[in-house]
Amino acid sequence: MKKFIWKRGVWKRIAQVVFALVLLLGMSVGAFWLKYMYISTPQEIVQFESEGITLEGTLYYPDESDGPFDAVIVLQGSGRATRDTGPLIVQSKGFLKKGFAVLRYDKRGMGNSGGTFRNENFEKLIADTYSAIDHLKSDAKIRTIGLATNSESALFAPQIASDRNDISFIYNTGGSVVSFERLAIYQMGHLMSKWHKNPRDVEKIMRLYQDVLTFYIRADMNPDYFNQAKDELNERMLAATAQYGSSTLPFVSGVGNYNEAYVHRRGYSSAYDPQKYFELSFNTPLFYAFADLDVNVPTEASVVALEKIIKNKMHKIEYKVWKNADHSFGRIYWAPYGIYPKGYLDEMGDWARNTVGSKD
16 A cells, blocks of 8 residues: 555656646746747738739837838748748847837748749749838838848848849848859758768769759750750769669759740759849948858858958948857757847847937
8 A cells, every 4th residue: 555655656746847847848938939929019911912913921010109110021031931930030029129110921822922832933032022122112101121131032132232222221141142053052062961971972963963053054045955955964863863862862853844934943043143243333231140050051152252242342241150050040049049149139130220220
């Protein structure tokens, strides 16, 4: 009888400890959500047209006054992102804290936005950004408009700055300054080095991948070249698949029949180079936040490129490399600071606020 009571007492204490830990975890998650994810300021659903489709987003105001407010459009990175992507919400709260209005919207074909995601390309993403800017310009509560880009959208920052003279600033997180082709090679090189231990295998695969990129660049709006070159490229892909296996090659689907929209999307994206827009004159201040552990963006090469641009003194550009940060900037031990490194959100908001001036 005593033995049974002793066991029951032990299990009871264990249950109490587990319950306390679960409760503590729940309270921590709840506190984090309230502090960084929950937005209680005035907000409204907005819709705007872009190339014949309707995009939907949420516009947040920092307070209940009539403004006017300086505004920030927070843009997503690559992939099937909506306005409710976690890090973008945390960024939004950082800007709201500094008195900015914030607009986030669903990518075309995602959430409540129209269009088809698979037809997304860089041209369409930029066009959607311009439509969002034009929509905010029609809002009587909005005084100035800045952008906060992330990853993929940061690639277009120099083009947007050169195309538009109505942007007060662009803050770029985890964005590349080198060409998309060079960026893709960097990303694939890291991935293949992880999947294949033999450096010669990696070299062979990377040579094939480079040729795939070059193929689509040359085939863009050139169906004759596409049809002439695709068979040889497919043979090389099949041979690589037979040698390494489809699970270790990200492009083994091969080249199908010519599809103008698809080939243009691949070719235009592969050939995209933000460097050429830095050669143009523009006055929009840019800030680049890099991560030193980023395997998606060549931080070192981007910094070298920026240093050369800064020396030309043609543009207002600043940057910072955050230590012990990866591409997402997110680490669990930074949770008390909103996923990002300590001080990141305040530095971002302060730079934006100092750039546009006082909110009063």
